Amino acid sequence: MDNSTKQIRIGAVISYVALAVNIAATLLYMPWMVSVIGKANYAMYTLAYSFVNIFVMDFGLSNSVSKFIAQYRAEGSVQKENEFMATVSKVYLILDAVMAAILLVLFFFIDVIYTGLTAEEIRTFRSLYLIVASYAVVSFPFMPLSGVMYAYEKVIETKLCEMFQKLFTIVLVIAALLYQADVKFVMLANVFSALIALAAKFYIVKRGTHIRLKLSLANLAMFREVAGFTVWIAVQILAQRCIFTLAPNILGIVATSGDIAVFSPANSIESYFVSLAMAINGFFIMRITKYIVSDEKEQLYQLLLKVGRFQVLLLGMVYVVFVCVGDTFMCAWMGVDFRISWPCAALIMLPDILIYSEQVADTAAVASNLVKYQALGNVIMAVVCVLLSFPLSSVFGAIGASAAIAVSYVVLFVYNNILYSRKVGLAMGRFLKECYGKLILPVLAAGAAGFFLCNKLILIEGWTGVIIKACVASAVYVLVMFSFLNRQEKEMIIGLLKRNR
Numbered sequence: 026m027d028n029s030t031k032q033i034r035i036g037a038v039i040s041y042v043a044l045a046v047n048i049a050a051t052l053l054y055m056p057w058m059v060s061v062i063g064k065a066n067y068a069m070y071t072l073a074y075s076f077v078n079i080f081v082m083d084f085g086l087s088n089s090v091s092k093f094i095a096q097y098r099a100e101g102s103v104q105k106e107n108e109f110m111a112t113v114s115k116v117y118l119i120l121d122a123v124m125a126a127i128l129l130v131l132f133f134f135i136d137v138i139y140t141g142l143t144a145e146e147i148r149t150f151r152s153l154y155l156i157v158a159s160y161a162v163v164s165f166p167f168m169p170l171s172g173v174m175y176a177y178e179k180v181i182e183t184k185l186c187e188m189f190q191k192l193f194t195i196v197l198v199i200a201a202l203l204y205q206a207d208v209k210f211v212m213l214a215n216v217f218s219a220l221i222a223l224a225a226k227f228y229i230v231k232r233g234t235h236i237r238l239k240l241s242l243a244n245l246a247m248f249r250e251v252a253g254f255t256v257w258i259a260v261q262i263l264a265q266r267c268i269f270t271l272a273p274n275i276l277g278i279v280a281t282s283g284d285i286a287v288f289s290p291a292n293s294i295e296s297y298f299v300s301l302a303m304a305i306n307g308f309f310i311m312r313i314t315k316y317i318v319s320d321e322k323e324q325l326y327q328l329l330l331k332v333g334r335f336q337v338l339l340l341g342m343v344y345v346v347f348v349c350v351g352d353t354f355m356c357a358w359m360g361v362d363f364r365i366s367w368p369c370a371a372l373i374m375l376p377d378i379l380i381y382s383e384q385v386a387d388t389a390a391v392a393s394n395l396v397k398y399q400a401l402g403n404v405i406m407a408v409v410c411v412l413l414s415f416p417l418s419s420v421f422g423a424i425g426a427s428a429a430i431a432v433s434y435v436v437l438f439v440y441n442n443i444l445y446s447r448k449v450g451l452a453m454g455r456f457l458k459e460c461y462g463k464l465i466l467p468v469l470a471a472g473a474a475g476f477f478l479c480n481k482l483i484l485i486e487g488w489t490g491v492i493i494k495a496c497v498a499s500a501v502y503v504l505v506m507f508s509f510l511n512r513q514e515k516e517m518i519i520g521l522l523k524r525n526r
Contacts (some may be wrong), residue, residue: 028225039184043191044300050195055290056359057203058211064362066208068282070144071289072139073153073212074214075273080124081161090172094236098177103235105247111238113249119166128158139277146282153212160216177234183226190222199238211402253478257396264403268433270411277409279419280426288423290359291369294347298374302340302381313388323449329385329451336382340504341468344374348472349479349498353490365423372427376434382460383438386453387446395448398515402444406437413511464509471505 057069090113097105131138132154136147141237176181197214225507269292276284347354351367390399410433417425436447446453475498483494 039181039188043184043188044297046188046191046195048297050191052358052467054199054202055293058198059286059359061202062208062211065146065282067289069150070208070212070284071151072277072282072285072485073157075095075270076079076091077128077154077157077161078270079274080127081165087295090169094177099460107237107239108170108247110173111239114166114238116248117166117168121162122417124165125162128162132158137430138471141277141279141281143282146181146271152209156209156216158213158217164223167223167227170230173230173236174226179229181231182229183446185196186222186225186229188376189225193218193221200402205510226360257400260400261396261403264400264407266370267407268430269404271411272430273412275418275422276426279415280422284418284422284426287363287366288369288426290355290363290366291373291423291427294370294375295373298340298343298377299381301343302336302377302384313379313385317389325385325389326451326456328404329383329389331457332385333382333456336384337378337464337468338506340381341376341464342499342506343472344371344378345468345472345475345502346498347371347374347493349475350491350494352480353486353494357488357491360469369423369427370446372424372431372433376431376438379438379461380434380441383450383456385443386449386451386456387441389449389451390444393449398444400439402437402440405434409436464506467505467509468502471502474505 037381043303063069090110093108093109097103097109132151135151135154136142139147139150142150151304171183197218199212199213201210253523272292273288276288282317313325313328316322316328347367348371352364355367369371387399390396410429413429413432414426417429419425442453442457445451477492478497478501483497485493
């Protein structure tokens with residue numbers, strides 16, 4: 026096994042461990058944190074992060090760093106590496122100054138923006154805003170560090186830094202909560218651990234790469250080479266941020282702090298759902314690129330179908346189990362005050378099954394240089410989401426915000442299928458029939474049967490009820506779905522079971 030393969034495999038293991046740690050931490054200490062700092066303070070904690078994150082954007086530059094540094098490394102040009110990083114760093118510093126000015130001005134208009142908050146909530150929010158905004162300004166110029174580390178194939182080091190940050194954050198937050206600390210100390214714990222991880226990355230880049238930052242080497246002509254790619258990535262990032270980052274802010278404007286607090290657990294659950302889907306799809310990038318270059322459309326379609334069916338089966342199972350145990354789980358996890366969070370999560374998770382089962386086609390679109398069209402799709406999605414969010418959130422609160430997100434993702438799904446069919450040349454009508462047409466109805470049937478058993482016949486509450494209902498829902502799903510697998514999928518599962526005896 027070469028070093029690159031080893032780095033990727035170990036890095037993947039660390040990523041899954043970090044994801045497991047994140048999920049465990051969310052399940053275990055989030056309810057405790059809410060009980061210690063209070064529901065209103067937790068809402069302000071969430072709102073401060075989401076509001077500042079609207080403006081912490083590098084316009085796609087970090088996506089370019091890894092690609093171009095790797096390219097210059099392959100060419101053996103240390104000079105180009107340093108010129109590129111000097112150029113990018115100058116741009117980051119300019120953007121950082123602009124961002125700092127915007128955040129400073131907005132600080133004085135917080136009470137005008139968030140008319141739905143009380144005077145006490147505004148005071149708390151101002152304090153938290155200052156902490157997280159200061160961190161954003163300090164850390165922003167160092168955003169390219171991870172891209173440089175990936176270009177130098179330091180996957181293990183990168184993932185270890187990220188996992189350390191998560192673990193250290195948990196330790197510091199727990200320490201703050203044990204001493205019944207104010208919500209500001211909880212925010213400071215997050216910021217301090219992030220700064221330590223940032224310092225570790227900076228040390229690794231300084232000692233383990235050829236990068237020597239000299240701003241005098243900046244070459245704006247070089248930057249034009251990546252500007253075309255970067256601008257469309259920037260449009261995509263900005264549009265995507267209008268979805269989950271703006272949701273708490275729209276709720277703060279037209280609804281209440283209670284709606285913000287209720288939306289946050291749903292948002293966290295959906296992010297883990299997406300992490301699972303993205304982890305699976307990442308293994309096929311090289312094969313997809315090969316098929317695009319050699320114009321092997323049928324092989325690309327077969328890969329899309331194989332991965333798409335697997336994604337629908339896997340994500341469908343997670344979704345069905347969540348829907349079946351959602352109410353019991355949310356009450357056991359966060360308390361009855363957060364009961365409405367589970368239908369919010371169910372709404373925003375549902376279109377993810379459709380979107381992320383087509384990631385092979387999405388990667389193929391990138392490989393076909395269709396980033397501009399993908400950006401347009403994300404802009405349409407963001408516009409639909411914002412237009413729907415204000416009226417729906419004002420009437421239905423967190424449920425309305427979740428419904429707006431779900432509808433906007435369905436719009437993106439329709440747009441993407443047109444793009445993949447007309448521009449990439451994939452037979453998406455055939456895919457809809459062979460993937461969704463053959464699996465969606467069985468998934469719905471398994472979900473309905475599991476929901477009836479778990480919510481009408483099994484009336485056990487608490488964590489015991491969660492475990493029993495999850496097992497029942499999983500068993501029902503497996504029994505129903507196995508009969509709808511094709512021969513190859515059945516043989517693969519049977520082979521894995523025999524191998525593990």
